[in-house]
Amino acid sequence: MWCYNDVENYDNYDFIRSPKRGKNYYCLAFNVQTSQADGVISGMKVNDKNGDQNQSDDEEFLSGWEMQLKDAAGGLLATATTDETGEYRFTGLTAGVYEVCEVMQSGWINTSPMCAQVELTESNMNQGPDFFNRQLEEGEETGTITVCKYDDQENNGQPELLVGECNSEQSPADYAVYKNGFYWAWASPCSGGCSTVEPIKVPGWRFATEQEWASRPDVADFGTPDSFKCAASHFDYTYLHCDYSDAASGYLSRIPNGEHHETWLIYDCSAQRDDLLISKASAIWNSLIDFVTPKSALAIFMLGNPLSGWTINLNATDESGYSNSKVTGESGCVEFTVPYGSYRIAEVMQTNWSQVTPGGDGYYDVTVNSDNKTPTFFFVNHYTQPEEPILGCTDPTALNYNQGATQDDGSCQYSQGGGGSVGDSSTTSYGGSVFESTASGSTPPQVVVKGEEGAPSLKVTKAITSDLNFASPGQKDIEYTVTVTNNGNMTAYGVVLKDTLPAGVSFADGSANPRTWDLGDIEAGQSKAVVYKVNIEAGAKAMLYKNVAEATATNIDQPVQASADLDVRAVSVLAATGFNAIEFAALLIAFLSLAGTSLFLRRKMTVNEN
Incomplete structure (x- = not known):
């Protein structure tokens, strides 16, 4: 406990070992909440007579079976025996990852995996798998399939051999x-x-x-x-x-x-x-x-370099329907005791690993019988160290496209005629919610509060920046600008902007709809803008088209949206009037001066904040 002694006028909190009688102390206690050991892993053992991994009315529970509880590394923690109801139970467990395994009895075979992983969480501290087994039929024989995994570190298609020192005196x-x-x-x-x-x-x-x-x-x-x-x-x-x-x-x-x-x-x-x-x-x-x-x-x-922690799947290829799955231990090997029959053995590949053996389709097919009772198979793999990513613009249509970049960093820049540009600009951070003025028909912004301090606050604005009053079917290269601003006091990480066009509208550069831009991180007070153009289909209906943009970040719970309305009007062709061009123009000007301007831009812009 750390205390402040106001009698001796300490200017810091000190660790007080021997408080003095009659003196006042203001203390701060540090507490650590520990996970309570009240977790339970339990399940049932079922006599799965038909081998379908489900309990039918005539399939009873099994008592007297030993079950093992292991930690995530495979170390044995406890054992339990199924009771008269067929239930096993492990209690007094803290949150974490465990493995439950059954101990096979003579004359039986498992129809579900012999081991199953269980993760206890603070919100779910009582769970567990059921296990299914069946008795071998009279005269039914079994074999053992051994599967081993090795690391071909030299990537030469050969196992590494572990050898000792040679003693020349030995014969x-x-x-x-x-x-x-x-x-x-x-x-x-x-x-x-x-x-x-x-x-x-x-x-x-x-x-x-x-x-x-x-x-x-x-x-x-x-x-x-x-x-x-x-x-x-x-x-x-x-x-x-x-x-x-x-x-x-x-x-x-x-x-x-x-x-x-x-x-x-x-x-x-x-x-x-x-x-x-x-x-x-x-x-x-x-x-x-x-x-x-x-x-x-x-x-x-x-054989050197066995691989542990790899999942091996075994599935019957005949009518038996038998399947099992095991994870390799320190030896790199697992064994499957199976009835005579035909099986397929496959491994579950892991990231950055390639398969050296068996090659081809990547699995083994085997028939276990009296002539092939204990077959052994090998999966040999090679690990390739991943290269550090080369950051840059990976969009070939961008002005600053980096052909050697392997990971986009959100720096792509585009010309006005291109499919979209992303730029940065510094803006003022107001330290709170900012409500921008909106165009006619806009809706109030949605504000999401992310804690009292130390949180990003994204704002998205979207507008039609082309100089036009309204659009017509078949019109092309109508420009939009979408700006994402962080008005919070903390960086918004991994910001992604997605824009969804309504039916009848498409991106001018032929990009897929919806389209996304990886804007990267946006620091507090910083803005990034995307500029792109759209085309109106020739057969588009005359109506109001709503175009929605959405921004997300890894440290923002809810996406932020903004929209802009595009007014598309059909063009009517006037019938013959008897006027020549000059007379018609004069008449039109006169009409407009009397009726007022009837053409107007109808735009709608909303601002959302997070």
Whole structure:
């Protein structure tokens, strides 16, 4: 608490730690309003027997299902179990972004996404998604589709490989690794003089002992590590030899490593080739993308730069109608457990990213069955740093058109015969509402108060500036001037002027209707004017045409409008009178002198303020 001590005549507010008895203090307390932890996220679990993500009369709620509440970064905050009514509930939450996920049970499959994002706001602190699941039918089998995302930072169509330091004392036999009952041989470039590709250190794995290697299961028998012979090296190439005649197809597996999951390519041998020239990653990458027959080497490589926070959508392309959506985590991968069937997998692109793989239509189609039970797919993307915008006039019809500008700054200027000009002029700031005089038929201005101080106050005026009394059908190049003035004491940001012409009237330069001008920022006391011309259609009716202009700004709540009325009159052709031209002119002058001037300009101009 900060206080002013009038006894000691302090001239500033000071922090008083020990108030003295008998003295007077005038204090100012600073308080911070905190978000109350009274938010609730709740929802229902439904037995979606028909898989339509809606509850039918015969579809009951599901109890005993574990639900997880996570923060925006995916960290686990709490768990809950659906009660006998099928409801889950998380309470005591503050405003913010959360994620609710279900924990799948054996024999079930989800028909709605397994995770859903929820944002609690001060105005809506009680909400939550429902989750839909169905039981697998008798004999119904499922497969797992793995989708991984990587950042191709070098934009070369190849993944970056993360490698460790090479230990020249290790032999190929040292690179037999053992994990969860699976044995993999690992080609070492450290032997035989090869040094162009360094060996990989696999987090979460260890080297197999001789006893473990000798007792490996036959199903995992890909030969002995001695089969790998690093024969020679040439620049960035390493020559590997493999004589495995019965190796299985390659696949990707995720290897646990503490709280992280890394993704590795298992690269197998085949009898079709017994040697392979590897240019670090290129040959591996080609095999990975093509999913062709196994190649002729067995090695483990870690793919670098996984991408988290990307949405992957999966939708059935057959009659099942199954769909799901997941967001990649730190490993860059997501897994979908799905019934046998046909599916399409697509990613949701993000700003400034381009897709390297798969290319083409940008998605994968796959059929999951007994012959293809655990397929894996990759989306590889490259990020392009956006360039700083080059400000200038981007309208090719303007006098100061800047061909190199990438963002319009509202500086375009036009000739009187052009489609519109924007100019700045300094005007007096009256510090309050200004009511301009209006033409005949005008309406009072609308005033919108924007706080007591520190607010912009826009004024729009619109008038016909061509020297004419009235217009006729087919008349061209009638000039309007629209002026936007800021009479407030704060800059109006991002001002945009929009003009809408009535039917029968068009812009002289052929611009679309309505037309907009980006005026940029208008400082306090500043004005910007737009000048443009219009044409009256030849078949236009004789009537009063109202032309409306509207200005908006990013820090103004309501748009400000102004209008001008254009009087269009039909031209009548006189029948033959028997008078010659001189006689007719004299008669017309006499008539006008008696009746008074009957031709007049009828204009209407209104002023609105914000």
